[in-house]
Structures are given as structure tokens and as C-alpha cells.
Amino acid sequence: MTKLEQALNTVSQLTVEQQEMLVRIVQNRLVENRRQEIAEDAKQAISSFHAGEFKAQTANEVMAELQKSLQDN
DSSP: OOHHHHHHHHHHTSOHHHHHHHHHHHHHHHHHHHHHHHHHHHHHHHHHHHTTSSOOOOHHHHHHHHHHHHHHO
16 A cells, blocks of 8 residues: 555545645645745756846847747647
8 A cells, every 4th residue: 555545545534625735735735835835946046147147138038039949849
């Protein structure tokens, strides 16, 4: 039996209210983990920008490059 199956079996032993609470807790943790990932990505992007790895561009320039790369693929 996999860990996931074990977890599901354990959850099925909880009351409906407890299962709903567990779902909310897991969803909140996933959201928080994702926020942390986004924050870390932003920090890295800012550091890369300050290191000169990226150039400042307007939104129109970015959109034009994106459209070109989509057309090339």
C-alpha cells in the first residue's frame, strides 16, 4: 500500500467535518507554499536584473517578443 493510499484510508476514518477541515488546511498550506515559491522566484529575478542579466523593456516590447516566440514555435 502506498503512502497516499494509507493517507486516504486514514482520512476516511475521520468525520465529515474533520475531513472538510483537513481539506481547508491542506489547501491553505498549498497556497502558502505557492506564495513562497513565487516570492523566491521574484527575488531571484530581481537579483538577475540587478546583475545585468535582463534589460528593462516596455510591456509592448515584451508582448512583441512573446508573440514572435509563439509564432516561431
